[in-house]
Amino acid sequence: xxxxxxxxxxxxxxxTGANTGIGQGIAVAxxxxxxxxxxxxxxxxxxxxxxxxxxxxxxxxxxADLSSTxxxxxxxxxxxxxxxxxxxxxxxxxxxxxxxxxxxxxxxxDVVVDTNMKVLFFLTQAVGRHMVEWSSQSGSRGKIINxxxxxxxxxxxxxxxxxxxxxxxxxxxKLLANEWATKGINVNAIAPGYIATNNTAALQADENRxxxxxxxxxxxxxxxxxxxxxxxxxxxxxxxxxxQGHILAVDGGWLAR
Numbered sequence: 001x002x003x004x005x006x007x008x009x010x011x012x013x014x015x016t017g018a019n020t021g022i023g024q025g026i027a028v029a030x031x032x033x034x035x036x037x038x039x040x041x042x043x044x045x046x047x048x049x050x051x052x053x054x055x056x057x058x059x060x061x062x063x064a065d066l067s068s069t070x071x072x073x074x075x076x077x078x079x080x081x082x083x084x085x086x087x088x089x090x091x092x093x094x095x096x097x098x099x100x101x102x103x104x105x106x107x108x109x110d111v112v113v114d115t116n117m118k119v120l121f122f123l124t125q126a127v128g129r130h131m132v133e134w135s136s137q138s139g140s141r142g143k144i145i146n147x148x149x150x151x152x153x154x155x156x157x158x159x160x161x162x163x164x165x166x167x168x169x170x171x172x173x174k175l176l177a178n179e180w181a182t183k184g185i186n187v188n189a190i191a192p193g194y195i196a197t198n199n200t201a202a203l204q205a206d207e208n209r210x211x212x213x214x215x216x217x218x219x220x221x222x223x224x225x226x227x228x229x230x231x232x233x234x235x236x237x238x239x240x241x242x243x244q245g246h247i248l249a250v251d252g253g254w255l256a257r
Contacts, residue, residue: 005239009034012083013236014075014127016066017093019045021197022147025225026090026232031057033233038079038086040064041093058083066093067115069122076126085134088143088236089127091120091169096162109161116165120146121172128176128185135184143236144180146173146189148247153191153255170247177245188235188243193251196222219252 013030017023018039027037028051036058039045042065052059060082064071079086094116097108124144131142149166150156156163170189177187194213196204204210204222214220231250234240249255 006233006237007034008088008233008236011035011087011236012038012079012085013088013090014038014040014079014086015090015092016040016123018048019043020048021199022192022195022225022228023090023092024048024051025227025229026092027052027059028055029226029229029233030088030090030236031055031059032229033237035088035236036083038062038083040066040075040079042066066119066123067095067111069119072119072123072126075123076130080130086127086130086142087134087140088145089124089131090145090147090232090236091124092147093119094147094165096159098158100158101160104160112161113165113168116162117168117172120169124172124176128180131185132180132183140184141238141241142185143240144176144185144187145232145235146187148173148189148191150191150193150249150251150254152189152247153249173247174245181244186235186240186244188240188245189247190228190231190235191247191249191251192223192228193217193249193254194222195228196224216257217252217254218257221252223250223252 013035015027018027019041031052037052038060040062045061049059062078064075146169148169151163152166152170173189
């Protein structure tokens, strides 16, 4: 393989939920590897944009509420207008609701499944149509990276819709890989372990629970968003051209324990 197989220079990426945490870590890592990035989300991603631009890459913010499929077409159109094409899609946006299964509401079921699985599928479908056409013209492979979860493999407790949706993300990753591998698209997923972000701040602040988590992780530490970013760069690069339908756990060894 000629050159650096991890080099993303000239490539364009779309990252959803890119304003903070894992999404921000992935966007910055892709920029460090050479990609320009469309930052999609409900909240402003000004900090992420500044970090991407500090790497000498282009960044464009696209405001969208991905709790429904309504903005999907416009999101893709804006990204294409700003960057010309989409080589890499990272489906990171997601939400969680916690309640005992006996008391879980239909509303909390629907909003989580719609955001984490339904919208993910139809955004991927829209981008996939573009990638298939672009690949046929240029010979360049498209890369789709879904963000799964430890609960793609485990059941968890008090998060029935989240567990169902992330299990579904794992299944969709494999299905799309099966259908699109011959169309010039790689579809894979990353399953993050316990990552130190604002979303896990309450867990980190709970001394007893934080200790239990660290004791379970062979690496002996919480993950950093940059740890997920490195995995995303690999899956987005030529180095992963023969990787299909894989769910890469980046968990410090959590699943191995």
